[in-house]
Amino acid sequence: MSKPKVATTSLAGCFGCHMSLLDIDDRILQLIELVDFDKSPIDDIKEFTGRCAIGLIEGGCCNEENVRVLQDFRQHCDILIAFGDCATMGGIPAMRNNIPLSECYDEAYRNGVTVYNPSGQVPDDPDIPLLLDKVYPAHAVVKIDYFLPGCPPSADALWAVLTALLTDQPVELPYELLKYD
Amino acid sequence: MTETLKITIDNREIAALPGQTILEAADAAGIYIPRLCAHPDLRPIGSCRMCTVIADGRPQAACVKPVSDGMVIENETEELLEHRRNLIDMMFVEGNHFCMFCERSGRCELQAMAYRFGITAPQYPFQFPAKTVDASHPDIMLDHNRCIMCARCVRASQELDGKNVFQSIGRGYTRKIGVNGEKDLGDTDMDVNDRAADVCPVGCIIKKRVGFDVPFGQRKFDHKPIGSEIEEACHV
Numbered sequence: 001m002s003k004p005k006v007a008t009t010s011l012a013g014c015f016g017c018h019m020s021l022l023d024i025d026d027r028i029l030q031l032i033e034l035v036d037f038d039k040s041p042i043d044d045i046k047e048f049t050g051r052c053a054i055g056l057i058e059g060g061c062c063n064e065e066n067v068r069v070l071q072d073f074r075q076h077c078d079i080l081i082a083f084g085d086c087a088t089m090g091g092i093p094a095m096r097n098n099i100p101l102s103e104c105y106d107e108a109y110r111n112g113v114t115v116y117n118p119s120g121q122v123p124d125d126p127d128i129p130l131l132l133d134k135v136y137p138a139h140a141v142v143k144i145d146y147f148l149p150g151c152p153p154s155a156d157a158l159w160a161v162l163t164a165l166l167t168d169q170p171v172e173l174p175y176e177l178l179k180y181d
Numbered sequence: 182m183t184e185t186l187k188i189t190i191d192n193r194e195i196a197a198l199p200g201q202t203i204l205e206a207a208d209a210a211g212i213y214i215p216r217l218c219a220h221p222d223l224r225p226i227g228s229c230r231m232c233t234v235i236a237d238g239r240p241q242a243a244c245v246k247p248v249s250d251g252m253v254i255e256n257e258t259e260e261l262l263e264h265r266r267n268l269i270d271m272m273f274v275e276g277n278h279f280c281m282f283c284e285r286s287g288r289c290e291l292q293a294m295a296y297r298f299g300i301t302a303p304q305y306p307f308q309f310p311a312k313t314v315d316a317s318h319p320d321i322m323l324d325h326n327r328c329i330m331c332a333r334c335v336r337a338s339q340e341l342d343g344k345n346v347f348q349s350i351g352r353g354y355t356r357k358i359g360v361n362g363e364k365d366l367g368d369t370d371m372d373v374n375d376r377a378a379d380v381c382p383v384g385c386i387i388k389k390r391v392g393f394d395v396p397f398g399q400r401k402f403d404h405k406p407i408g409s410e411i412e413e414a415c416h417v
Contacts (some may be wrong), residue, residue, distance in 0.1 A: 065215055085281050090301040090309075095279065099308035140306065147301035150280030178296050180280035181287065181397075 002051035003167065004030060012093045013059025016152045017084035019043070020057070023155035026098060034166050039076075048076045050131040055079070057144070058154055059086045061136045062093050063072040065129035074142040079165060082138040082159065083148040085180060091151065094135040099132055146171060150179050186250040190234075191257055203254060204232055211415020213408035214256055215265055215297070217272075217290055217382055218331035218413035219244035223340060229331055231265055231294070232304030233356045262298070269295050270303040275354070277312060277326035278383075284392035285384030285401030291329055293407035294381075315360070321378055328358055333380040341376040344369075358385070 010018055018041060024031065037043045038052050055077030061067050074080060085091040096104050109115060110123045138144050148161055157177040164171045186197045190212050197206035202225065207214050213278065218229040227242030234243045243254075272291055274277075280286045315323040330349070334394040335358070338346040346369045348361040361369045371377065378386055397403070 082302070085279075089273075089278075090307060091281065092279070092307065093186070094307070095277075097307075098277070098311040134309065137302070137307065139302065144302075149301055173301070175296065175406055176299065178299065180292055180295070181283075 003034065003036045003143055005038040005050065006035045006054045006056065006162075007038040007048065007052045007073065008042060008056040009058065009069055010058065010072060011059035011069060011087070011138075012062035013091070015041075015087045017058040017087075017150075018086075020150075020152035023156055024159050025155070027117060027155075027159055029126065034163075048072065050076075051085050052077045053079065054081065054162070057082050057087045057138045058084050060090045060093060060138060061132060061141050063129035063131050067132070067141055067171060070138060079145045080138070080142065081146045081161065081165075082144045083150075083153050083161075085100070085149055085151040087144075088137045088147045088149045090135045090137050094137075101131060104131075104157070117170045148173075149176050151181050154179070186248055186252075187250050188250075188252040188254060190254045191352055192270040197248040199248075201248050202236060203236060203241070203246050203252075203291040204246050207243065207254075207256070208411050211412055213411045214243045215294060215408065216244055217294065217329065218333060218376045220333050220337075220380055222376070223333060223336040223380070226332060226336070229268070229329070230273050231268055231289065233261065233264060235261065243293055261262055265294075266298050266355065267304075269298060269300060272329045274305045274307045275310065276328065277309060279326075283327065283384040285327075285381075287395070287397065289384060289402075290382035290407060293402040296402060297406040297408060313355075315366045317365035318369075318371060319367065319390055320373035321366060321371060322389055323358075323366050324358070324385050324387060325357060326385075330356055330358070331382055332358075332375045333382065334358065334386055337380045338371075342372075342379045343372070344375065344377070344415050346371045346375070346377060360395065 010167060031095055039045045055073040058078060063068060077150045082088050086093060105122050110120050147159060150157060154177060157173060158176060160173060161171055184199055186199060187194055188197050188206060204214055204219060208236060212236060214230040214232045216300055219225050219232060225244035227245040232243040233240050235292035236246055237253055280292055286292060312325040332349055335347040335349060338344045346360055348359050350357050360366050373388060378388060
C-alpha cells in the first residue's frame with residue numbers, strides 16, 4: 001500500500017509555522033517513513049498530483065489567491081488542519097481588519113514615512129492578487145477539520161497531531177501543548 | 182459556635198457557612214467553579230456569567246448567590262460546560278485578542294480559561310471591532326481591544342483605592358470601560374501602584390516597561406490549568 005500523502009501551504013502567514021514543522025528535528029525521518037509530501041513549499045511541488053490524506057494550512061486568507069489555494073486544498077485533502085494563529089484566527093495580518101482597506105493602501109503606498117512614490121500609484125497589475133476587504137481565518141472560507149493554534153504551534157504539538165491522525169489515534173492535545181502564543 | 186450548612190455540589194456534600202456565596206463555599210471545599218469577573222478582594226457583581234451553576238434547579242451566578250442549607254448545586258454538567266465554553270468563545274470574537282504579542286499571555290485568565298476548556302478555535306465569526314488604545318498615562322496602558330468588561334478595575338478603583346478612575350459606559354455590545362467622563366487615563370489620578378492596575382484578568386490594563394518579564398515556560402498558566410490551585414488545595 002502506498003503511503004498517505006500530506007500537502008502543506010502558507011497563505012497569509014510568515015512561514016513560521018512551516019519552520020516549526022521543520023523543528024520536529026530528526027523526527028522528520030520518521031515522518032517521511034509514514035507519509036509522502038505532495039504540494040508543499042517543503043518539496044516545491046506546485047500543483048496537486050493526486051488525493052491527499054492531510055492538508056496543513058498555515059495562514060488565513062488576505063487575498064483572492066489565498067482563497068483559491070485554500071479551496072484547492074479542500075478539494076484535494078481528506079482532512080484539513082488549520083495550524084497557527086493566522087489560520088485559526090487571522091493572526092497578525094488580521095490587525096488590519098478594523099482599518100478601511102483604502103487607508104491600508106494609503107499607508108503602504110502613499111503616506112508611509114519610508115515610501116517614495118511621487119505618482120501616488122498603487123500597484124494594480126493583473127498578476128498581483130487583489131486584497132480582500134478583511135483577513136479571514138481559514139474556517140471562514142472552507143470547512144476545517146482540526147485546529148492547532150499557536151504562534152507558531154510547537155513542533156511537539158504538530159508532531160502529536162500528525163502522528164495521531166496518521167496512526168488512527170484520537171487527536172488529543174495535552175494541556176501544555178495547547179498555546180495561543 | 183458558628184452554624185454550619187450542608188450543600189451538595191455535583192453529588193458531593195460539603196460544609197458551608199451562612200453568608201457565604203456558592204463560589205466561596207466551593208473554593209473552600211476545593212471545588213473550582215470557573216469565573217472571570219469575580220475576584221477575592223472585590224465585591225461580586227455576577228457580570229461575566231462564567232460561574233453560572235444550577236442551584237436548586239435554577240441558573241444562578243455562583244459568585245453572588247448565597248448558600249442555603251440543603252442547597253443542591255450542579256457545576257460540571259455537560260450543559261453548563263457548554264454554556265461556559267460558549268461564553269469564552271464570545272469573549273474571544275467580540276474583542277481583538279492577539280495572544281501572540283500580548284504581554285499578559287501565559288498569565289491571562291481568559292486565555293487560561295480557553296486552555297482549561299481545550300478550545301482550539303472559537304466557533305463564532307470574529308467581529309474584529311474597532312477599539313482604541315489609551316497610552317496617555319506615563320506608567321499604564323489601557324488597551325480596550327482586550328477588555329472583557331469584567332469591571333474588576335471599576336470596583337478595585339472604588340473599593341480598594343478610594344478613587345473613581347474607571348466606569349462602565351453604555352450598554353450591551355457597545356458597553357465599554359471609560360475613564361473620568363471619557364477623558365484619557367493620563368488625566369486621572371490613577372497611580373501605577375493602585376490595586377486597579379493589578380486586577381485586570383486580561384491584557385487591557387498593562388503596566389509599562391515591565392512586559393514579558395517572565396520567560397515562556399515559567400508563566401502562571403504554562404503548566405497548570407487555571408483553577409488547579411483551588412482544586413489542589415483540598416488534597417492537602
